[in-house]
Amino acid sequence: xxxxxxxxxTGLILLLLLPPLxxxxxxxxxxxxxxxxxxxxxxxxxxxxxxxxxxxxxRYFQDALDPVFLRILGRSLAYALATTVGCILLGFxxxxxxxxxxxxYKNFLILLVILPLWVTFVLRAYAVLSxxxxxxxxxxxxxxxxxxxxxxxxxYNEFAVMLGMLYGYLPFMILPLYASLEKISKTVIEAAKTxxxxxxxxxxxxxxxxxxxxxxxxxxxxxxxxxxxxxxxSFLGGPSEVFVGTMxxxxxxxxxxWNWGSALxxxxxxxxxxxxxxxLKYSREELTI
Amino acid sequence: xxxxxxxxxxxxxxxxxxxxxxxxxxVIGSFNAGRSMVEWKGFTLDWYVRxxxxxxxxxxVYNSFWIAGVVTGAAVLMALLAAVAVDKVSARIQSGVNNVxxxxxxxxxxAEALTLVxxxxxxxxxxxxxxxxxxxxVWFPLVYVVLRARMAGLPKVYEDAARVLGASGLKTFLNVTxxxxxxxxxxxxxxxxxxxxxxxxxxxxxxxxxFETLPVYIWNAVGGRGRGISPEVxxxxxxxxxxxxxxAILYTRFRSR
Amino acid sequence: MAEVEIRNVKKIYEGGVEALRGVSLAIEKNEFxxxxxxxxxxxxxxxxxxxxxxxxxxxxxxIGGRNVDNVPPHKRGVxxxxxxxxxxxHMTVYDNISFGLRMRKYPRQEIxxxxxxxxxxxxxxxxxxxxKKSHQLSGGERQRxxxxxxxxxxxxxxxxxxxxxxxxxxxxxxxxxxxxxLQKKVGTTFIYVTHDQTEAFAxxxxxxxxxxxxxxxxxxxxxxxxxxxxxxxxxxxxxxNLIEGRVEEQNVFAADGLPLIxxxxxxxxxxxxxHAYLAIRPERIYLSDSIDKENRFTGTVVDKTYMxxxxxxxxxxxxxxxxxxxxxxxxxxxxxNLGDRVPVCWKASDSYLIER
Numbered sequence: 001x002x003x004x005x006x007x008x009x010t011g012l013i014l015l016l017l018l019p020p021l022x023x024x025x026x027x028x029x030x031x032x033x034x035x036x037x038x039x040x041x042x043x044x045x046x047x048x049x050x051x052x053x054x055x056x057x058x059r060y061f062q063d064a065l066d067p068v069f070l071r072i073l074g075r076s077l078a079y080a081l082a083t084t085v086g087c088i089l090l091g092f093x094x095x096x097x098x099x100x101x102x103x104x105y106k107n108f109l110i111l112l113v114i115l116p117l118w119v120t121f122v123l124r125a126y127a128v129l130s131x132x133x134x135x136x137x138x139x140x141x142x143x144x145x146x147x148x149x150x151x152x153x154x155x156y157n158e159f160a161v162m163l164g165m166l167y168g169y170l171p172f173m174i175l176p177l178y179a180s181l182e183k184i185s186k187t188v189i190e191a192a193k194t195x196x197x198x199x200x201x202x203x204x205x206x207x208x209x210x211x212x213x214x215x216x217x218x219x220x221x222x223x224x225x226x227x228x229x230x231x232x233x234s235f236l237g238g239p240s241e242v243f244v245g246t247m248x249x250x251x252x253x254x255x256x257x258w259n260w261g262s263a264l265x266x267x268x269x270x271x272x273x274x275x276x277x278x279x280l281k282y283s284r285e286e287l288t289i
Numbered sequence: 290x291x292x293x294x295x296x297x298x299x300x301x302x303x304x305x306x307x308x309x310x311x312x313x314x315x316v317i318g319s320f321n322a323g324r325s326m327v328e329w330k331g332f333t334l335d336w337y338v339r340x341x342x343x344x345x346x347x348x349x350v351y352n353s354f355w356i357a358g359v360v361t362g363a364a365v366l367m368a369l370l371a372a373v374a375v376d377k378v379s380a381r382i383q384s385g386v387n388n389v390x391x392x393x394x395x396x397x398x399x400a401e402a403l404t405l406v407x408x409x410x411x412x413x414x415x416x417x418x419x420x421x422x423x424x425x426x427v428w429f430p431l432v433y434v435v436l437r438a439r440m441a442g443l444p445k446v447y448e449d450a451a452r453v454l455g456a457s458g459l460k461t462f463l464n465v466t467x468x469x470x471x472x473x474x475x476x477x478x479x480x481x482x483x484x485x486x487x488x489x490x491x492x493x494x495x496x497x498x499x500f501e502t503l504p505v506y507i508w509n510a511v512g513g514r515g516r517g518i519s520p521e522v523x524x525x526x527x528x529x530x531x532x533x534x535x536x537a538i539l540y541t542r543f544r545s546r
Numbered sequence: 547m548a549e550v551e552i553r554n555v556k557k558i559y560e561g562g563v564e565a566l567r568g569v570s571l572a573i574e575k576n577e578f579x580x581x582x583x584x585x586x587x588x589x590x591x592x593x594x595x596x597x598x599x600x601x602x603x604x605x606x607x608x609i610g611g612r613n614v615d616n617v618p619p620h621k622r623g624v625x626x627x628x629x630x631x632x633x634x635x636h637m638t639v640y641d642n643i644s645f646g647l648r649m650r651k652y653p654r655q656e657i658x659x660x661x662x663x664x665x666x667x668x669x670x671x672x673x674x675x676x677x678k679k680s681h682q683l684s685g686g687e688r689q690r691x692x693x694x695x696x697x698x699x700x701x702x703x704x705x706x707x708x709x710x711x712x713x714x715x716x717x718x719x720x721x722x723x724x725x726x727x728l729q730k731k732v733g734t735t736f737i738y739v740t741h742d743q744t745e746a747f748a749x750x751x752x753x754x755x756x757x758x759x760x761x762x763x764x765x766x767x768x769x770x771x772x773x774x775x776x777x778x779x780x781x782x783x784x785x786x787n788l789i790e791g792r793v794e795e796q797n798v799f800a801a802d803g804l805p806l807i808x809x810x811x812x813x814x815x816x817x818x819x820x821h822a823y824l825a826i827r828p829e830r831i832y833l834s835d836s837i838d839k840e841n842r843f844t845g846t847v848v849d850k851t852y853m854x855x856x857x858x859x860x861x862x863x864x865x866x867x868x869x870x871x872x873x874x875x876x877x878x879x880x881x882x883n884l885g886d887r888v889p890v891c892w893k894a895s896d897s898y899l900i901e902r
Contacts, residue, residue, distance in 0.1 A: 009377070016374035020367035020429065021386070028393050028401070028427045031408035038407050090304050097301045101294075111541055116308055118537040120487035122504040123526050126511055127311035130318050130523065137314040170308065199293075225397045231489065235511070245399055252403055252494065262407060269400050379560075446632040449599050450692075452619040453626040454646035455699060464645075468636045 035269075039262035046259050064263035069247070073267065076244040080227040083165040087173035087222050088215070090166065095177035095214070096207075100186075110178065117171045125235040128164045129155060132236075160236040169226055173218040180214030181207070216278075224275045228268055244268050312530060319523035336524040346525055349506035356418070356502065357485040360425040364481045365474055368432035373462070376440055387437070390430035401427065402494040409495070417497035424495045425485045432477030439473030472543050479540040483533060503529055547611050548572035549735045550596060550703055555605035557591055557759075565591040567759040568605070573703075573737060573752075578729050580738045580746040583756035584782070589739045592756075593705050596737065597626045610702055620649070625696030625704040625734075629711045632692060633680040639665075639691050640676040646699035664698040667728070686717045693728075703735045710745065722748045743783050747771070755779050777900050780825050787831070787869045789824040793817045793899065799824050803865025808840035808894040823900040828858070828872040830896040839891035845869070847886045850879055861890055 037043035041057045049057060098109045116124065131137050132154040139151040154160060184207060192202040230245030237243075248268065251261030319337070323330035340346050371390070375383050393401065405424050409416060447469060451461040489504035496505065503525065510522050550573040557566040566588045573579045581589040594600040596607055598619035607614055614622050634642050640661060647657045662672045668690045680688060689709055696704055709725075710718045726749045729736045740746050746753050747767045754764045755778075763775045774780035780788065791801030796814050799807040799822075807824060835842050848868060849860035857879045859871045871890060873879065882888070 013374045013377050016370045017386075020371040023367065024390065024393070024427065024430070027405065027408070027423055029389075031401075031404035034408045034411050035404045038411070043411050044407065090307075093297055093300045094304050097297055101297070107541075111538070112305060112308070114541070115534055115537050116312070118483050118487070118533040118540075119312070119530055120489055120504045120533070122489045122507050123315075123529060124311065126507055126522070126526060127315040129511070131311040131314040137310075137317070167307065167311065170304075228397050228399050230399065231508075248399065248403060252406060258407060258410065261403065265400060265403050272397060272400065444631060446628045447634060449594075449597075449619075450626065450628060450632040450634075450695075451645070452599065453597050453622075453624060454695065455620045455649035456645070457618070457620055460649060465634060469634075471636075 035262045035266060038258050039266050041259055044258050046257070049259070060259040060263040061266075063260050064267055069264065072242050072247055073244055076227050077271075079161070079165065079243070080223050080229075082162065083169055083226045084173075084219050084223045086162070086166045087170050087218070091170055091173035091177055091218065095174050095181050095211075098174075099178055099181035099184075110175075113171050113174050113178075121168060121231045122235075124168055125164055125232050128160070128167055128232075129235055132160055132163070155236050156238040158237075158241065161233050161241055164232040164236045165226055165229065168229070168232055169222040172221040172225075176217035176221060177211060177214040180211045180217075184210045220275055220278065224272050227271065315523050316527050316530070318520055319527045321520065336520040337528075340521050340524040340528075343521070345501070346506060346521075349501040349503045350525070350528075352418075352501065353486055353503040356422060356425065357482045359422055360428075360485040361478050361482045363422075363426055364429035364432050365478050367426070367429045368436055368477060369470075369474070371429075371433050372436040372440060373466075375437070390433055393427050393430055394434070398488070398490045402491045405491070406494050415497070416495055417500060420495040420497075421492050421500075421502075424491045425481075425488060428481060428484050431481050431484060432474075435477035435480065436470060436473045439470055443469055476540055476543045479536050479543070483536050483540075486529075486536075487533065547575075548608075549575040549577070549610060550737065551608040551611075552592070552596070553606045553608070555592070555595060555602045555607065557588070557595065557600070557602050564759050566595075566602070569756075569759070569761050570605075571754055571761060571764065573735060575735055576733050578726065578736045578738065578749055578751045580740060580750040580753045581756055582740055582743060582746040582753050582782075584741055586758075587756040588759040589741075589756050590707055593626070593707055593737065593739050596703070597624055597705055598622050599626075623702050625699060625701035627689075627692050627696050627704065627706040627709045629689075629708055631688075631712070633683075633688055633695075635680050637679070638676065639678050639680075639683070642680070642691060643695045643698055645695065650699070660698050664694045667697070667731070668694045669724075670694070685713050686721060689713065689721065693725075697728075697732060697734070701734065703737060706736060706738045708740055709738075710740075718745070719748075725749060755782065757782075773898055774825070774900065777823060777902075780823075780900060785828050785870060787826050787828060788900070789826075789867065790821075790902075791824060792821050793819065797894070799899070801865075801867070804863065804867065805843070807897075809897055809899065810895040813897070813899050817899055817901060821902045823902065824897055825900055826869075826892055826897040828870040829856075829874070831869060831871045831890055831892045833859070833871065833873060833878065833888055833890060835889040835891055838893070840894040841897075842889065842891040844887055845890050847882055847884055847888055850882060850884070852879060859888075861888060863890065 034043060039060055041049050041054060041060065045054070049059070094113070098106060098113075102109050129136070133139070134151040134153065134155075136154070138154060139148075142148045143151065188210075189202050189206055192206045193199070197205060228245045228248070230243060230249050233241050233243045233246050234249075237246075244264070248261055248265050251257050251264055255261070320332050320334070321329055322333040322335065371386070375386055378386075402424070405420075405427075406416075408414075409420055414420065447465050448461055451465045452458075456464060487504065488502075489508060492502050493505055493508065496502070501509065507522055507526060507529075510519065550571075552569055552571045555566055555569045556564075558564050569588070569592060581592060583589050591600065595602050596609075598614065598617060602615075609622060609624065634645070637645070643661045643664060644657045647660060652660070661676065665672050665675060670687070670690060675683075675687070675691075680691075683691065693704075693706075693709070706725075710721050713721065722745060725736075729749075738746070738749065750767060752764060752766055753770055754761045755770065756762065757778050763770055763779050770779065771783055774783060774786070777788065780786040789799075789801050789804075789807070791799055791804075791807075793809075793814050794800045794806070796818055797809055797811045799809045799814075801807065801824070809824065832839065843863045845861035845863035847859060848862050851858045855874070857873045859873055859879075859882070860868050861871055862868045869890065
């Protein structure tokens, strides 16, 4: 009798859980395996492959791993790294200030950091464009002040991409940093000071090490998406600034070369998965959105 | 010490300026009578009038809205089912389900988008509105996270009390659990609405030809190099900005409940 | 016929923790019955099983003579009062109290009438309280609303799970009296879970003392206090001096390093020749050598504490055996110093034996 009741309960749980879970598996997990299939030509083989009668091929990976792509991959990673470092340098003072000097404005200041995240990336990239463009605000101010005669060419170069990336990802760094700084009890720092540490030593020995979880979370939240970013380079970069993201985008949307695109993406996704594994391993932080 | 404080304050001020200057430029540009931003030629609402008489913009805004609405409704429902079911299973299964569901929130949108494209091609499903909605719905774990957090903070005694007072399982859910979850449903709903409203990459990959949402319209209007900025787009962008910020403020309001 | 009967109920949690190891109890109609024990003894689990919120692994539960093992909680006809924390926060007092009636589809007019009556019973004017929300109530008021909410459905049995736990001492004592008055007035069977012995003693008709998932003694408060059947009960209920030793004869108890101790012959039944504890309550030991007390010793005062209505002395009577003595004339304390020699005595019939 108890077991029958038990069975009915299990049945009800399954009835509730199955629809969302099946949907998720079908439209999120299965597609990830599809990419693997496409990248080795098992699924959606190209015309040329079919003509050769190959069922399975590593040709697309060979194409994907050619030096040109590897150089682009390396450059994307370098940009992502620079973005991350820049975000730490800019984000740390802000997170620190809000956590320790925010006082009663704390919530308001955090809201100010979160707000831009609610605005679509396309729009934010566009906003940078309207700031820096030849007809943008910066140029108009400089011309009106008489500093320059002709508009400076501030966009379609590496500088603009870098600035756009910093602008786009800064909140992703500030939020986790703030979350972990906020948890540090002021008494710990005060204790360090009463024990003889000056402000700088206390910061170096206490605050910085204790903010490590936030630093790790922030790094992964910026580095992973920044490596695959394509909206910002397409808006602000010059024609020579090809990134992994833009390349995958054109492989799919313009060239419609699924197999090659899949192989490209898998290399990128592999890197991302390594990142996520690290993230899950090193930080037990809850996702704060 | 005082010097350090001063420097810190200055730096923080500059960084906040950096975060808001581009958005400010965009808003100001939308009210400038001149076509370019080089000169301020007086205040005008002309660009808004133009934007609202542009069929393409109107349909993009309309599409964004109803898609986000449908996605929000369906995602809340799915998240609610999953969250309620998971509440009744062992901690091990619970954390297993959580880990799998959180994946779709961590994986970069571009990776999700392209896998979805290939899957649709493979099983021969058409691209278009349906594909866009399905793609956005994969984010329902966003609502799930919020609901689970809310449930974790909700004492079990309420449900127990209702049961003993004579409410069946279903009535307990409808009369007690659901109303107590309401703040979570609202904040979760606001989040998924925003993610859908803001989605560009997934939408761009899965939309059919001729179908545009607001971010896609902005991309198409400005995206190609050399096309640059247009005050009309500034006007739409400003409206989109106001909507996003309103949603964000609503969200923080409800979250503190 | 017992109102609630529990027959050999066992409950084992995941991981093999035995919450209940074969509990049997019979609780009479109109009885105020307490389950008393330290936290983790299984008293709350037993209550939840009676309410139907948990399912026992073995044994059966009967309410009003009917087996309820297959009856879901909402059809068992019991009320359950939590610690004043289970008021639905999204509803007014009125909606909270009428919840059970609404679930039973009572007509509106009757619901209103009943809510009014039950609030009156709780000394809460309808106009003042009905439309308040839980955050506008004090701890004591919240508790009363919870009790009213459970009573209004006229349950056969009202289960109370440490309902006064979070309240201040003063309000708690007031509520204890009020609860007892209420129970006599409505005549419902109360099953009351608590870890606080004074609370159980103040209200209960009978008490079941629980330890580690088992009931070790059931009886009226006086009975449990005067004749604990085990060392645990003796320790848990009030303060007791325990002297370890052997029952030499029907009326003689021997402890190492002490003169022989007289005991009441009827207390030693079946224990002659066995090791046992001799138990004597601190208030039954006197600082005198009056001839009518069979056991007289001389000891050294090692500690004295003023407790308000009485004073607590620690007197060593040899072989490191320290007795606690309650003195009800605290003036005596002024003339006593640590190290003083004092006489102590007690009546053989005031002590009792506990098997080891």
